[in-house]
Amino acid sequence: MASAVIPANQAPKLNYLNNGHSLRSWLLTTDHKRIAVLYLISVTTFFFLGGFFAMLIRLELLTPQGDLMQADTYNKVFTMHGMIMVFFFLIPVVPAVLGNFLIPIMIGAKDLAFPRINLLSWYLYIIGGILITHVMLTGGVDTGWTFYAPFSTEYTNTKIVEAGLAVFIAGFSSIFTGLNFIVTIHRMRAPGLTWDRLPLFIWSNYATSLVMVLGTPVVAITIVLVAVERLFHLGIFDPRLGGDPVLFQHLFWFYSHPAVYIMILPSMGVVSELIACFARKRIFGYKFVALSSVAIAVFGFLVWAHHMFVAGISLYAAMIFSFLSFSVGVPSAVKVFNWTATLYKGSITYATPMLYAFGFIGLFTMGGLTGLMLATIGIDVHVTDTYFVVAHFHYVMVGGVLMGYLGGMHFWWPKISGRMYPEGWAKLSALFVFVGFNLTFFPQFILGYVGMPRRYWQYPPEFQVLNVLSTAGASILAVGYLLPMIYFLWSLRYGPIASDNPWHAAGLEWKTTSPPPTFNFEETPVVTWEAYNYDEIPDKELEAPVAR
Amino acid sequence: MPDSPATTQVATPVTAMEHEAHNPALLHHFVDAQQQKNAASLGMWLFLVTEIMFFGGMFCAYLVYRLKYFNAFAAGSQQLSIALGATNTAVLIISSVTVVLAVKAAEAGKRKVLVGYLAVTVLLGLTFLGIKGFEYREKFERHHVPGPTFQFTDTFDDNGRQIPVDSNEAQLFFSLYFAMTGMHALHMIIGCGLFSVLAVLAWRGHYSPGYFTPVENAGLYWHLVDIIWIYLFPLLYLISRHS
Amino acid sequence: MSEHEEHTTHSQGFYIAIGVGLLIGTATTVGAAFVNLGPFNPVVALLIATIKAIVVVLFFMHVKDASEKLAGAVVLSGFFFLAILISLSLADYLTRSWR
Structure with a gap:
């Protein structure tokens, strides 16, 4: 991986990348920045693996007939796509890569509170990843990523227990990451860095960590129960033996709905950082944006049964959950409105990270508003398990999470690698991602609305035009994802050397060197300023921070 | 990735050891021992919360089925031995006292007292597990273990009325009984292992009044396992006993 | 700190x-x-x-x-979210017309 290459004519600086080159110095590291790089490599691998399955799905759906694969194969393909993307990419991606790298630096600490547990988290993630890869190579699973009982416990003959174990182990990786972040943010802040001076990225990761710690154990025990049920047929989720399969859904979604906020909250934090930097303004309504993260985390636990409106829950419960689901819209809207208000009269630079931030706001708003439509029982009953739902959550998870992640990767790449990426290529790929994304998923809203169900490998011929559009969009999207990988790798060797603060951004991470030294700061910083004090950064520094 | 020829390397791996101050237990990335202690303590409390939620999923399943199949749950519960359950509760409570006295001894730097209390705690934990094992054996003998061999012919005695009980519904009670007490016993086993290691380390003098965080945190874990049992006992053993 | x-x-x-x-x-x-x-x-x-x-x-x-209230708040939050899990699940089970 990246070794910082420093020309001989410059004073060589010791940083986290050139502090030891052996494989051992990476695999046994406790440096949060190195662990972040390990995560970066591994989640990227799983992203392309999940993306490979996505392409198989889109290729199969290019034609109405099931001609590329059998129905059984298709079931396994979309299941593996979902499992890998949810548990091994979306949940860890922003916290484990950007959060791991940035949280200690942003709060002026030398490392996370528990560096060895941090390394353990990565190993757990890898063990889970190896298991799921093994499942994938030896036949896969066909239940969908949701493991719904009693199909998973009684009927399918695929490797449920092993896949469950993989998710269980990856879940503990996530729990330990969240625990580490919470303790770090509480205990390790630099002198003067009070809660109302914290960057919003910290706030959002804090809220995410709360969900990780509170929610993940419930899905862990649920998976244990599924495994026990499958092995011993106790009847806990088997209606023939008096069990209730809907109970499985309650327990599963109690975690898995908040898990959506595990995914989106850190990206929201990234977007707050990007907008403040490239509008050169303090975030409008800082406190509201900060607290809305925590509000989203808490409200996120109150809404899970909107996944179950047609599963047989009581009408009364459906009404309660419908009503509560709307409440999540409030803190989400607070964020979107405050970002927009921050842009007002800001001096905006259209650097690549900012393009992704704009993409995030637009696509997340689409995803969020269609979420409100789905929270309405009447509409949800109509479009349940159609492509409308598929499009909705891809707008949030891909349009939201991935846009935020890519924006953050471009923004902090100079800090992580010490190199600048090629701005022209980056803008081009941002365009590819945005256009490709909308072309892929907007037709799916229409498809779902006119009644195309999800998870089938065939469809009536009248749906073909929209499906072809979607597949074409997915191809463009794939190019948009491959390009950054290529030019990021390219920039490791050929990219211009990044200065310590190429964006003239506020925030402690820009006050140390690029890449940072092993313990982040020469001496512990003392914070005497508010977050995003862009009005205190001189104007002349603003000149073309991007042109390189 | 190989380095280019123009690179100058001055890398020397900086290990944690070189950064350690005079206190050998203080890790390099903490400012002082107090910060380290506070971090470890908060981390432990958060871990306990994950344990609460982990068991919480089973408590939720228990409540749902207890409300649904009350008669079967009462009949199943009446097959459990209150004497053994209550004895185990008492054993756990006493072990919690010995743990708290162990922490006190650690704080006072009384090495032998600390080791003694830790050993007693492990013994009490093993006593609990022994009694639990005895109960499990009895369940096997009476075919009350869920699965193909499960049999349940008892009725629910509701103030003299004998209400027949569906064997599937009773199996759900015993499924949850084994899931909850089994998961609890697993935590007990982990706790016994933990305290055994701590006792050895304490014997070797690893802990001092200035540093006994592991003893304290293991104690917190033990108390939580105790609390979970405090709820399990009435929920599993004492359903509708008055009839 | x-x-x-x-x-x-x-x-x-x-x-x-x-x-x-x-x-x-x-x-x-x-x-x-x-x-x-x-x-x-x-x-x-x-x-x-x-x-x-x-x-x-x-x-x-x-x-x-403990002079700080954080530990208490942490453990309370655990019971709070457990209460949410149980109460909202029961909101379904207790109001089903087809129990």
Whole structure:
């Protein structure tokens, strides 16, 4: 991986990348920045693996007939796509890569509170990843990523227990990451860095960590129960033996709905950082944006049964959950409105990270508003398990999470690698991602609305035009994802050397060197300023921070 | 990735050891021992919360089925031995006292007292597990273990009325009984292992009044396992006993 | 970090007294189970269990003595979210017309 290459004519600086080159110095590291790089490599691998399955799905759906694969194969393909993307990419991606790298630096600490547990988290993630890869190579699973009982416990003959174990182990990786972040943010802040001076990225990761710690154990025990049920047929989720399969859904979604906020909250934090930097303004309504993260985390636990409106829950419960689901819209809207208000009269630079931030706001708003439509029982009953739902959550998870992640990767790449990426290529790929994304998923809203169900490998011929559009969009999207990988790798060797603060951004991470030294700061910083004090950064520094 | 020829390397791996101050237990990335202690303590409390939620999923399943199949749950519960359950509760409570006295001894730097209390705690934990094992054996003998061999012919005695009980519904009670007490016993086993290691380390003098965080945190874990049992006992053993 | 956590360690007798109190609580639970309180049997049992749990948290786990309230808040949040899980699930189960 990246070794910082420093020309001989410059004073060589010791940083986290050139502090030891052996494989051992990476695999046994406790440096949060190195662990972040390990995560970066591994989640990227799983992203392309999940993306490979996505392409198989889109290729199969290019034609109405099931001609590329059998129905059984298709079931396994979309299941593996979902499992890998949810548990091994979306949940860890922003916290484990950007959060791991940035949280200690942003709060002026030398490392996370528990560096060895941090390394353990990565190993757990890898063990889970190896298991799921093994499942994938030896036949896969066909239940969908949701493991719904009693199909998973009684009927399918695929490797449920092993896949469950993989998710269980990856879940503990996530729990330990969240625990580490919470303790770090509480205990390790630099002198003067009070809660109302914290960057919003910290706030959002804090809220995410709360969900990780509170929610993940419930899905862990649920998976244990599924495994026990499958092995011993106790009847806990088997209606023939008096069990209730809907109970499985309650327990599963109690975690898995908040898990959506595990995914989106850190990206929201990234977007707050990007907008403040490239509008050169303090975030409008800082406190509201900060607290809305925590509000989203808490409200996120109150809404899970909107996944179950047609599963047989009581009408009364459906009404309660419908009503509560709307409440999540409030803190989400607070964020979107405050970002927009921050842009007002800001001096905006259209650097690549900012393009992704704009993409995030637009696509997340689409995803969020269609979420409100789905929270309405009447509409949800109509479009349940159609492509409308598929499009909705891809707008949030891909349009939201991935846009935020890519924006953050471009923004902090100079800090992580010490190199600048090629701005022209980056803008081009941002365009590819945005256009490709909308072309892929907007037709799916229409498809779902006119009644195309999800998870089938065939469809009536009248749906073909929209499906072809979607597949074409997915191809463009794939190019948009491959390009950054290529030019990021390219920039490791050929990219211009990044200065310590190429964006003239506020925030402690820009006050140390690029890449940072092993313990982040020469001496512990003392914070005497508010977050995003862009009005205190001189104007002349603003000149073309991007042109390189 | 190989380095280019123009690179100058001055890398020397900086290990944690070189950064350690005079206190050998203080890790390099903490400012002082107090910060380290506070971090470890908060981390432990958060871990306990994950344990609460982990068991919480089973408590939720228990409540749902207890409300649904009350008669079967009462009949199943009446097959459990209150004497053994209550004895185990008492054993756990006493072990919690010995743990708290162990922490006190650690704080006072009384090495032998600390080791003694830790050993007693492990013994009490093993006593609990022994009694639990005895109960499990009895369940096997009476075919009350869920699965193909499960049999349940008892009725629910509701103030003299004998209400027949569906064997599937009773199996759900015993499924949850084994899931909850089994998961609890697993935590007990982990706790016994933990305290055994701590006792050895304490014997070797690893802990001092200035540093006994592991003893304290293991104690917190033990108390939580105790609390979970405090709820399990009435929920599993004492359903509708008055009839 | 300004939070300092100094235990005001209690005497050995104090802890033993607490332990005896918990044992009495257990005996009370068992005794109360044999009295017909109608629908209040489980309520009483859980009430006693909760009192015992609170005693353990406050005195054995030293939340009462800790000068910072964070540990208490953390453990309360656990029970709070557990209550959400149970109460909202029961909001479904208790109102089904097809039970």
